[in-house]
Amino acid sequence: MDFNDIEAKEGVRLTWNVWPNNKVDATKCVVPLAAFVTPAKKLPNMPVVPYEPVRCRSCAAVLNPYCRVDYVGKIWICPFCYQRNHFPPHYAGIEENNLPAELFQNYTTIEYQLPATSAPAPPVYMLVVDICLAEDELAELKKSLLQALSLLPESAIVGLITFGTHVQVHELGFTECSRSFIFRGSREAGMQAITDQLGLRAAQGQPRGAGAAPPAANRFLVPLAECEFQLSNVLEELQPDAFPTASEHRASRCTGTALQVAIGALAAGAAGAAARCLLFVGGPVTEGPGMIVSKSLEEAVRQHKDITKEAAPFYKKGKKFYEGLANELVKSGHVVDIFASALDQVGLAEMKVTVERTGGVAVLAESFAHPVFKESFKRLISKDGEGALGVAARGTFEVITSRDVKVNGVIGPCAPLDKKSPAVSEVQVGLGGTSAWRMCGLDAATTMCVFLEVAAKDAKESAAPQQQQQQFFLQFCTSRQLPDGEVRLRVVTVTRAWTDGANLQHITAGFDQEAAAVVLARLATFKMEFEEEFDPMRWLDRKLINLAKRFGEYRKDDPQSFQLSPSMSIFPQFQFNLRRSQFIQVFNNSPDETAHCRLTLHRESVVNSLIMIQPMLLSYSFNGPPEPVLLDVQSIAADRILLLDSFFTVVIFHGVTVAQWRKAEYHKQAEHAAFAQLLQGPQQDAEGIIAERFPVPRLVDCDQHGSQARFLLTKLNPSATYNSNSPAGTDIIYTDDVSLQVFMDHLKKLAVQD
Numbered sequence: 001m002d003f004n005d006i007e008a009k010e011g012v013r014l015t016w017n018v019w020p021n022n023k024v025d026a027t028k029c030v031v032p033l034a035a036f037v038t039p040a041k042k043l044p045n046m047p048v049v050p051y052e053p054v055r056c057r058s059c060a061a062v063l064n065p066y067c068r069v070d071y072v073g074k075i076w077i078c079p080f081c082y083q084r085n086h087f088p089p090h091y092a093g094i095e096e097n098n099l100p101a102e103l104f105q106n107y108t109t110i111e112y113q114l115p116a117t118s119a120p121a122p123p124v125y126m127l128v129v130d131i132c133l134a135e136d137e138l139a140e141l142k143k144s145l146l147q148a149l150s151l152l153p154e155s156a157i158v159g160l161i162t163f164g165t166h167v168q169v170h171e172l173g174f175t176e177c178s179r180s181f182i183f184r185g186s187r188e189a190g191m192q193a194i195t196d197q198l199g200l201r202a203a204q205g206q207p208r209g210a211g212a213a214p215p216a217a218n219r220f221l222v223p224l225a226e227c228e229f230q231l232s233n234v235l236e237e238l239q240p241d242a243f244p245t246a247s248e249h250r251a252s253r254c255t256g257t258a259l260q261v262a263i264g265a266l267a268a269g270a271a272g273a274a275a276r277c278l279l280f281v282g283g284p285v286t287e288g289p290g291m292i293v294s295k296s297l298e299e300a301v302r303q304h305k306d307i308t309k310e311a312a313p314f315y316k317k318g319k320k321f322y323e324g325l326a327n328e329l330v331k332s333g334h335v336v337d338i339f340a341s342a343l344d345q346v347g348l349a350e351m352k353v354t355v356e357r358t359g360g361v362a363v364l365a366e367s368f369a370h371p372v373f374k375e376s377f378k379r380l381i382s383k384d385g386e387g388a389l390g391v392a393a394r395g396t397f398e399v400i401t402s403r404d405v406k407v408n409g410v411i412g413p414c415a416p417l418d419k420k421s422p423a424v425s426e427v428q429v430g431l432g433g434t435s436a437w438r439m440c441g442l443d444a445a446t447t448m449c450v451f452l453e454v455a456a457k458d459a460k461e462s463a464a465p466q467q468q469q470q471q472f473f474l475q476f477c478t479s480r481q482l483p484d485g486e487v488r489l490r491v492v493t494v495t496r497a498w499t500d501g502a503n504l505q506h507i508t509a510g511f512d513q514e515a516a517a518v519v520l521a522r523l524a525t526f527k528m529e530f531e532e533e534f535d536p537m538r539w540l541d542r543k544l545i546n547l548a549k550r551f552g553e554y555r556k557d558d559p560q561s562f563q564l565s566p567s568m569s570i571f572p573q574f575q576f577n578l579r580r581s582q583f584i585q586v587f588n589n590s591p592d593e594t595a596h597c598r599l600t601l602h603r604e605s606v607v608n609s610l611i612m613i614q615p616m617l618l619s620y621s622f623n624g625p626p627e628p629v630l631l632d633v634q635s636i637a638a639d640r641i642l643l644l645d646s647f648f649t650v651v652i653f654h655g656v657t658v659a660q661w662r663k664a665e666y667h668k669q670a671e672h673a674a675f676a677q678l679l680q681g682p683q684q685d686a687e688g689i690i691a692e693r694f695p696v697p698r699l700v701d702c703d704q705h706g707s708q709a710r711f712l713l714t715k716l717n718p719s720a721t722y723n724s725n726s727p728a729g730t731d732i733i734y735t736d737d738v739s740l741q742v743f744m745d746h747l748k749k750l751a752v753q754d
Contacts (some may be wrong), residue, residue: 003512004607010109010492011041012607015519017510018497019454019472021404025501026454030428030547031516032408032523033454036606038447038480039439039490040392047101048111053491054091054102058083059421061400061475064493065105071095077445079473079495080402102491112489115201120347120485122155123393124221124275125381128262132164132241132251133282133368137341141280142235142367144377148233154225160234163258164241164251166288169198169265170234172227173219178234183261185254188289188321191328194264198550221269229513236363249295255281256290256321259336259354264327267332274393274481275334276360276441282368284341285347292347301345304586304594318350325460326357330415331396335441336360337380340592341373343367349591356599359395359413359441362595363695375696392488395480397448399423402472404456408432411522413603414439414449425453430526442480445694447605449522450476460508471495508551511567517574518609525583525598536584544575548751559748574745576717577614577631597648602693608647608693615646615715620681622674632717636704636731643682644712650689651700652682653712659703704731 007013013036020026026033054063056078068077071094074087087094094100102110127145131138149692152158160170167183181198183189192539194200198220215249245251259279266275285291291314293301296426302312329336339358340346348362356364361380365373380391398416399407406425409432410416419436431437439446452474476492499506520543524536529566547568554562564571582589582597589597601609619629620641629635635642644650654662658678661667667676690696700710717740738746 003515007038007606009043009045010494011038011043012036012474012492012494013512013515015498015512015516016507017512018507020501020507021454021456021498022501023457028501028550029507030543030550031511031560032036032519033451033452034515034519035452035474035476035494036294036447036518037397037450037476037478037492038445038514038605039395039397039476039492040390040442040446040480041605042390042444043109045106046109046111047104047107048113048488049101050113052114053112053489054085054088056081056083056085058652059400062491062493063100063102064475064478064491065103065108066473066493066495067103069094069103080400080475091212105712108494109256109490109492112491114479114489116487116489121273122153122157122223122274122485123483124157124159124266124270125152126159126221126262126266126275126277128161128258128277128279129238130164130253130255130281130283131162131238132253136239137282138240141282141341142238144368144374144751145235145280146232148377148381149224149228151378152224154223154228156224157221157270158224158227158231159221159262159269160231161258161262162238163254165243165254167254167258167261169220169261171219172222172230172234173569175230178237183257185252185257187257189257189260191264191267195268198265198268200265200268220265223589230546233679246295246571250286250293250297251283252287252295253281253283253285254287255279255285256318257288257620259351260289261327263328263332263334263336266334267328270334271332274483275332276393277329277334277336278625279336279338279438280341280348280368281338282342284342284345285318290318290320290347290350292345292350297681302591304589304591307349307591315350317345319353322351323353326354326415329354329358330438330440333438333440335360335393337364337680338362339373339377341368341370345590345592349595352595352599356413356602357415357440359439359603361695362596362599364593372696372698375690376694379694379696389725390444392442392480392482393440395442395478396436397439398436398477399450400435400475400477401452401475404454405474406453406455407435407473408451408453410448410450411526411602412437413442413446414448425455427453429523433588438622439478439480445601445605445608446697447609449519449602465676471497504551508565508567512566513571513574514610515606516571516577517613518606520575521578521581521583521609521613522602524683525601528584537579540575540579540584544747545574545750547571548747552751554748554752556754557752559752562748562752569572572620572744572747573740574610574614576740582738583612589726600648604647611645612647615644617645618643618682618685620678622678626681626685630717631715633713633720633731633733635716638704641682642712643680643685645689645697646715647693648695649698649711650686651702651711652686653709656704661707 015034059081061078061080066079075084162168166185168180171179262277283291286295306312335358336354363376401423407423408425408429411430414437416431416434417436417438419434421435423435473495479489481487527534552564586594617629617631619624620624638655640655642653666672667679700708700711718735718737719739720732722734
């Protein structure tokens with residue numbers, strides 16, 4: 001079973017593609033029953049139809065190829081609830097040879113163009129800019145912002161807020177001179193106070209079209225075509241914060257207040273519009289609500305051990321503040337994107353909830369001059385071209401299931417809508433208790449992880465008719481607003497097979513080990529954040545051992561006899577690398593770095609998430625074309641170039657001999673053209689990876705035994721360490737971590753025990 005082909009057709013991937021027909025046996029599967037759905041995935045063969053969908057009058061499922069149709073009586077039977085529905089009058093001509101697109105067997109994924117209820121509203125961008133920066137950093141940020149103005153459509157509505165010790169809301173609609181409204185940075189600004197001070201409250205009650213800014217808001221949120229000259233002047237004249245910073249103190253930076261003011265201004269001035277709040281921050285929050293550290297440099301910024309020991313005095317209060325802001329954003333349907341460019345932490349661990357609940361993006365870079373920031377920002381706001389992300393807004397995601405299947409919840413960039421239905425399970429996993437979620441922002445790569453469960457306690461309790469007890473159905477409905485204002489509804493209907501719980505061979509054949517590894521990664525990181533005293537290593541180990549006991553073939557107490565079927569054979573290797581990844585191991589990572597990695601994991605596809613868990617390693621040599629090699633220290637050779645793709649970082653690693661030849665400039669000599677081509681190969685492939693990835697990964701070009709070789713060594717299996725008997729001349733890793741071979745030996749030993 002080729003799961004990649006199925007995903008290319010449906011945009012859906014399940015951990016188990018054959019399910020036990022009762023709850024007890026489903027629990028014994030160990031890995032949760034889950035589906036990865038990429039609701040805006042680009043599918044070249046997907047039909048787009050210019051009319052509204054036909055829905056079941058009982059469960060609201062959309063007409064699909066799995067419905068049974070009575071062509072004479074013009075009736076269709078819903079496969080989810082078995083309700084008989086009459087076709088609407090405009091389907092009167094339906095026959096076996098005259099079918100609408102949604103009944104074609106190949107069109108299990110279809111998209112509907114929904115009629116517009118009002119004139120399309122232009123996109124809104126609120127720029128929230130940190131001015132507590134060094135002059136060179138601020139100059140680079142201004143350069144990127146000015147370049148961004150040329151990429152935005154002229155109809156786009158823009159606003160500008162700058163912050164340092166205080167918050168300035170710039171009145172772009174006032175062209176006589178630069179004018180701004182000031183908010184005190186040390187004090188929390190309530191939503192009502194924001195609208196009162198900006199003069200937006202009186203305009204809120206006035207009737208207007210969706211997305212149209214009220215007259216008062218026109219001063220702060222102005223079409224780019226009308227304010228481009230004024231906005232450019234304000235940006236060019238920006239100077240570092242005028243308030244002095246005392247020696248041995250951090251700059252006074254009120255990021256939390258600035259974000260709150262921006263959210264309040266958008267809620268009042270861009271209601272109903274697809275609005276994004278773009279936050280550019282270059283240091284820790286030291287002033288006002290949401291602060292993460294005091295101004296004194298004697299106090300260090302919180303680390304993981306401080307949070308664990310509750311020695312981070314501002315952490316819980318900051319998280320609570322940003323959760324309140326996230327709730328306001330979800331109500332308005334607006335998105336927050338954070339671009340943090342600093343060597344120090346900025347407070348992303350606390351702000352993370354505002355990005356995750358709204359479907360925004362977070363980008364961490366060392367500097368505003370770094371390509372990671374510049375290229376990522378450029379791709380986010382580009383509407384067209386190869387680098388464009390296909391950003392959509394104001395989406396909703398709904399799950400409809402067969403009667404014997406219930407929804408536990410979702411882990412992904414969304415917020416629950418509290419929609420109750422018979423499909424909602426009492427057991428919650430992730431964001432549960434509902435069958436629908438709001439997606440304020442999404443793009444072509446945004447992927448939801450839906451957790452499901454079998455409702456029937458045994459096969460006899462199945463609510464399905466006898467003829468339909470061999471399969472179940474899932475339907476995922478996603479509505480979203482495209483950049484041009486058009487509203488689309490994508491409907492994906494999938495079916496999978498039931499089987500008897502004792503038929504392990506059939507169940508095992510439908511196991512998607514790649515999807516299973518990513519499900520456990522998402523679930524483990526979610527539990528690490530929301531469950532106290534949770535031990536992720538022990539939890540993952542227990543899951544793997546129980547899976548091996550259940551589905552492995554072995555003789556009792558004989559580790560040498562243990563083996564897994566091909567559909568599960570690589571899963572232990574994925575778990576080995578997950579245990580060592582930055583998602584589980586927080587040592588040597590700041591809370592901000594961990595938050596950034598987990599944010600990205602919770603929104604990316606299975607393929608990209610798997611690269612984060614188990615990076616890809618390619619080898620380049622004179623012996624032939626590039627080839628994949630084991631993610632092992634033994635893959636390092638003096639006459640070889642390695643290319644490591646770990647999603648966040650792309651590493652080009654030159655063996656010591658290759659590095660010496662390059663330093664001697666042999667590649668510039670005509671007789672060594674082959675060596676020049678060898679050097680160009682990984683460079684070109686790395687550029688190709690960077691060109692199609694978001695956020696843009698960091699490129700590291702290093703040599704064997706060099707200081708930056710650590711970016712490769714930390715990802716390799718330590719099969720040769722300082723205390724192992726390695727052949728002379730081979731590379732070793734200085735670590736006490738066990739190798740994959742030792743890990744597998746322990747797994748076999750534990751799996752075969754009674």
